[in-house]
Amino acid sequence: MREIIKVERHNAVVKNIGAEKVAVRFSPYAGFQGSEKTDFIELYTYLIMELKKMNVKFAYLSLVEATGDPGVLIRDEKNINVGKTLDFILEALDNYAPVMVARGYQPDSAAWVVEEPYKKWDLMVAFGLHFIANPDLVFRFQHGIPLTKYKRATVYLKKQWEGYNDYPFGHEFLKAHPRPYIL
Template sequence: MTTTTTTSNGPAPPTKPTKPIIDPASSRLFKPLQVGKMQLAHRIVFPPLTRNRNDEAHTPLPFMAKYYADRASTPGTLVISEATAVSHLEEGQDNTPGFVSERQAAAWKSIIDAVHAKESYYFQQIWGMGRASYPEFLAKKGFKYRSSSAIPMDDVEAIPQEMTEEEILEIIQSFVDTARRVIAAGGDGVEIHCAHGYLLDQFLSDAVNKRTDRWGGSTENRARLVLQVVKAVVDAVGADRVALRLSPYAAFQQAEKGDIHGQYLYIIEQLKATVPPLAYLSLVEATGDPGALIFGGKTVNQGKTLDFILEAWDNRSPVIVAGGYRPETAAWALEEHYKKWDVLVAFGRHFLANPDLVFRIRHGIELNRYNRATFYLAESEVGYNDYPFSEEYLAVHAEA
């Protein structure tokens, strides 16, 4: 309720309505939900977080299995991997992972097995980096720096080359081949990354994609690549093992869209018309733009909601939302804002800093603080495997 108070200078401005306080432990955060083939015990998701702990050959280091398994410590948790390259050409930055070589696949299988040993579930996020790669890094490997069009990134001197028709068809096949490798390694599914200015999003964005062929120009043509990737991967591994991540409002890496509603409603319409229900959609709220949230860039579209997508999707399958949530705000979102829909909430930085995050939220235990300075320490366990479990969690599991 909005209220007005009186001061010596006359009426004060109305105070903003306050959100009701909802106990996270008794909220829909802890209502089980079927997601694809998975029966999740709660709706707290560990989302993709690039943390540069892979070796120089883009292979997960052994200690990464502990990191992922710890965050799967409450049975029935959905754990999603960091973004993982679908080809060696897309391993475009130092210490980011690939899922291409036999060595890489074997390392990821150890991680998948560690998550499953905790009776939790595992999806692999897969991507191409496109012009978000480091040009000098690719040049040392003899790889082409490329994107949807020859439009450079801000503060990057190199101009990417426009991908050829043959290269576009190859990247579609790379997504298919990688999805098959993930399933062969025991993964429960794959999340296709079409967000935050990476390769598929570079095709989707009219600020980046200036093509005049069937892969650019119109709303339909700019969406063609992501839709063909989704359809091909679904055909290969099954729709209930496939998810899609989208960031409608993000300005990160300058991949903005002029007609956000038209572009994303077209994607939803085509997904509903051409493929069976996906395992889930993963959507980033306006408040979750990494350009502003993490790197201090400009904020755009604040105050706008994802409701138009959820209305169009109409509970075809669950939706994960990300947007800088804390336990209390997540509980409110599920009970109020998203109460009509099957929604889960991603906790990034807080899950990084709290391996027992689900346990802490259920029992009202104070959270560890995350240390941003250690987020991207390459090949280091500092700021990665050194965040402690709560004393309460350790006591319960010592008794068990």
């Protein structure tokens, strides 16, 4: 029921600001905060069909792959979703909207996932936690510089500065850009 309410909210948002500014995020394998689902294939297929019935073009659909379950990552729970794919959602969506996938990708694995298993989909890769921990992420990718590891213990803490806004630029970036823009 909660998911259906979210679809209705997206419809209201679309009417107010336009579908091209709206993204939808699904985490079909997440078990975080009691969100486990036994009928996830039917549920998310239904939700995709409802979104398509709106007959609008969303900015993108954000999908968290099986290994991105916060419960697994935060509390070191056993991951029961290893090997599960997003294929059923991508098939139902059928390139109706661009898709962004998240799963702790590195530059080489991101390139591989776009070129191999997801090659027939209009797809991009998210670098959420890596982006937070590396304010110079693109520069690091371009120059093959190792990423700063994010601090797992500070992720998802309420009202905290630490772990989100306290990561420094790398010395290579600072050498190339002596006055980086910092907001």
